[in-house]
Amino acid sequence: MCGIVGGIAERSITNILIEGLKRLEYRGYDSAGLALINGGQVLRERRVGKVANLEEAVNESHIAGSLGIAHTRWATHGKPTENNAHPHISGDVAVVHNGIIENYQELKDDLEALGYVFTSQTDTEVVAHLVNDALKNTPSLLEAVRQVVPQLKGAYALGIVHTDHPNELITVREGSPLVIGVGIGENFISSDQLALLPITNRFIYLEEGDIARLTRTSIEVFVDGNRVERPVKELDAAVSNASKGEYKHYMLKEIYEQPEAIQQTISQALNGNALRDDFLKNAEADFSKIQQVQIIACGTSYHAGMIAKYWFEQLINVSAQVEIASEFRYRSPVIVNNTLYVCISQSGETADTLAALRDTQKRAAAKNLDIATLTICNVATSSMVRETDHSLLTLAGPEIGVASTKAFTTQLAALMLLILKIGQVKNTIAAENIETITAELWHTPKVILDTLQNNEAILRLSELFKEKQHCLFLGRGTQFPIALEGALKLKEISYIHAEGYAAGELKHGPLALVDNDMPVVILAPQDDMLDKLKSNMEEVQARGGELFVFADINSGVNEKDRQHVVKVPSISAVLAPIVYSIPVQLLSYHVAVLRGTDVDQPRNLAKSVTVE
Ligand code: G6P
Numbered sequence: 001m002c003g004i005v006g007g008i009a010e011r012s013i014t015n016i017l018i019e020g021l022k023r024l025e026y027r028g029y030d031s032a033g034l035a036l037i038n039g040g041q042v043l044r045e046r047r048v049g050k051v052a053n054l055e056e057a058v059n060e061s062h063i064a065g066s067l068g069i070a071h072t073r074w075a076t077h078g079k080p081t082e083n084n085a086h087p088h089i090s091g092d093v094a095v096v097h098n099g100i101i102e103n104y105q106e107l108k109d110d111l112e113a114l115g116y117v118f119t120s121q122t123d124t125e126v127v128a129h130l131v132n133d134a135l136k137n138t139p140s141l142l143e144a145v146r147q148v149v150p151q152l153k154g155a156y157a158l159g160i161v162h163t164d165h166p167n168e169l170i171t172v173r174e175g176s177p178l179v180i181g182v183g184i185g186e187n188f189i190s191s192d193q194l195a196l197l198p199i200t201n202r203f204i205y206l207e208e209g210d211i212a213r214l215t216r217t218s219i220e221v222f223v224d225g226n227r228v229e230r231p232v233k234e235l236d237a238a239v240s241n242a243s244k245g246e247y248k249h250y251m252l253k254e255i256y257e258q259p260e261a262i263q264q265t266i267s268q269a270l271n272g273n274a275l276r277d278d279f280l281k282n283a284e285a286d287f288s289k290i291q292q293v294q295i296i297a298c299g300t301s302y303h304a305g306m307i308a309k310y311w312f313e314q315l316i317n318v319s320a321q322v323e324i325a326s327e328f329r330y331r332s333p334v335i336v337n338n339t340l341y342v343c344i345s346q347s348g349e350t351a352d353t354l355a356a357l358r359d360t361q362k363r364a365a366a367k368n369l370d371i372a373t374l375t376i377c378n379v380a381t382s383s384m385v386r387e388t389d390h391s392l393l394t395l396a397g398p399e400i401g402v403a404s405t406k407a408f409t410t411q412l413a414a415l416m417l418l419i420l421k422i423g424q425v426k427n428t429i430a431a432e433n434i435e436t437i438t439a440e441l442w443h444t445p446k447v448i449l450d451t452l453q454n455n456e457a458i459l460r461l462s463e464l465f466k467e468k469q470h471c472l473f474l475g476r477g478t479q480f481p482i483a484l485e486g487a488l489k490l491k492e493i494s495y496i497h498a499e500g501y502a503a504g505e506l507k508h509g510p511l512a513l514v515d516n517d518m519p520v521v522i523l524a525p526q527d528d529m530l531d532k533l534k535s536n537m538e539e540v541q542a543r544g545g546e547l548f549v550f551a552d553i554n555s556g557v558n559e560k561d562r563q564h565v566v567k568v569p570s571i572s573a574v575l576a577p578i579v580y581s582i583p584v585q586l587l588s589y590h591v592a593v594l595r596g597t598d599v600d601q602p603r604n605l606a607k608s609v610t611v612e
Helices: 014-023 051-061 104-113 125-134 141-151 237-244 250-256 258-267 281-289 299-316 351-366 383-387 406-426 431-452 455-465 479-494 503-508 530-542 576-595
Strands: 003-008 031-038 041-048 067-073 088-090 093-101 154-162 169-174 179-182 187-190 202-205 210-214 219-223 226-228 292-297 319-324 339-345 372-377 390-393 470-475 497-502 519-524 546-552 563-568
Touching: 003 014, 003 093, 003 154, 003 169, 014 031, 014 051, 014 067, 014 187, 031 051, 031 093, 031 154, 041 051, 067 093, 067 154, 088 125, 093 125, 104 125, 125 141, 125 154, 141 154, 141 169, 141 210, 169 187, 187 210, 250 258, 250 576, 258 406, 258 431, 281 372, 281 390, 281 406, 292 299, 292 351, 299 319, 299 339, 299 406, 299 479, 339 351, 339 406, 351 372, 351 383, 372 383, 372 406, 383 390, 390 406, 406 431, 406 576, 431 576, 455 546, 455 563, 455 576, 470 479, 470 503, 470 530, 479 497, 479 519, 479 576, 497 503, 503 530, 519 530, 519 576, 530 546, 546 576, 563 576
Parallel strands: 292 319, 292 339, 339 372, 372 390, 470 497, 470 519, 519 546, 546 563
Antiparallel strands: 003 067, 003 187, 031 041, 031 067, 088 093, 093 154, 154 169, 169 210, 179 187, 179 202, 210 219, 219 226
């Protein structure tokens, strides 16, 4: 069925509209289109078939704008052709519409008598002409729509924009669903909140007969010309349950999707145990020149970058730095010639990462430096993907839970592929090492599947965290960032204060916190650091700390008093961080569920942080 997405923001919303339409694809449709208001013009693209066709057209025409409406059409009046696809335009008005205008024929006759020419067979086009006509009597777009609505019979929802009104989006709900997604400095509309979940979890559910006027910073709702208040509600989980399938939360579903998501991500780059010839082909010249790598990211994506730093240096002998984007962008970093700048971002829209990228590009251009930029991202149409020289997609599918899970592990898989490619181009890794690692990468989904078998055991352990106020996560080497990630997950969804530490730092501070009320989570894969880690475990136990160890089945770490052990299937030390992400995700998830928090939409947090 038809779907509407629209919005008004500071930034260009082209990608948000496209992504929104994609999230409505499950509803079934036969054509798609969008219109953006920019520079006193309506910029429109429409295509028959999939949203991907529209996306391709938009990428080619580069249309952009911060005010716009978009639509997936399921044909009712008129065949599925480009001319019949929405938005429909009359003069300077553009309209998207769900539902049916029952009296469209008589309205059409009247409009034709007035000289309006119809370019489609749809019922929708009458609305565009009626609003255009009403604007002869009033300069107010809202008032014009208000005059048109009583003339329309049927059940419908509308999104309306006008070139002379670049600061407002008008929407109408009359028998067809329409929600307003409330953002910060930006507001959106959709026929289904699912389309807007990556942007906000705050919604106004319009009532039948409501007409609303959205600006970037305000939402006014009117009934019969009188202003009314409609409450802003946090996500109504029940409504979006359908797409969670058998799972209670998106987060759990996304945890279980990881084997497949990783397989998808590596499939694009590998041919058997070799890198495909066309994988990042266009980047080869840049890769051969680069001397070092600077990774920029936020949140969970930053933790993926931290692991990549170990990999870059250990595996291909390329120096790599990683920095939180909000720090990088404001500390006047020295931009260095022959550096590859890598942005890691699930959304590709995170404000700080994007600003850091743009700033880097500006500084490099000012000094005529030769740098290259690359994005690792889950959203093909995102700003970062468009604005960097090269990109590598994580094919994780939409991630809805605010706490990132499958985006993180697919970022790790993608980073490993990138590292192998750079090593191959620079000839700093032996061919047989590439083969060994790619063979292990192929095996990772199976190891994750086996690791997921520990779900029940982890659920039982999580009971012991339920009443805790604090928790420590420890790991060494590439497990240090996993310790940080485990602590981040636990704090963001269960609201338990948690810290991640490099186990070697234990004696430099955190040991002072350890007592018999302090759970300490240990990440213990089979690697060179295992013996040292075991010493750290002794130090914790000697202070009465209770250990929760995720340990390789061959590690020799066993259950004992105040030491709980979950055995993790064997995996090569190099890929262990991908696999050890799983138990920390499950632990946080179960603790959060037991504590009754809002797992998918934790308080105060947003999925996509597009403001500073
Ligand atoms: C928010 C999300 C995190 C995410 C971070 C960076 O904080 O809640 O899950 O890791 O933003 O987002 P990005 O889209 O750039 O990866």
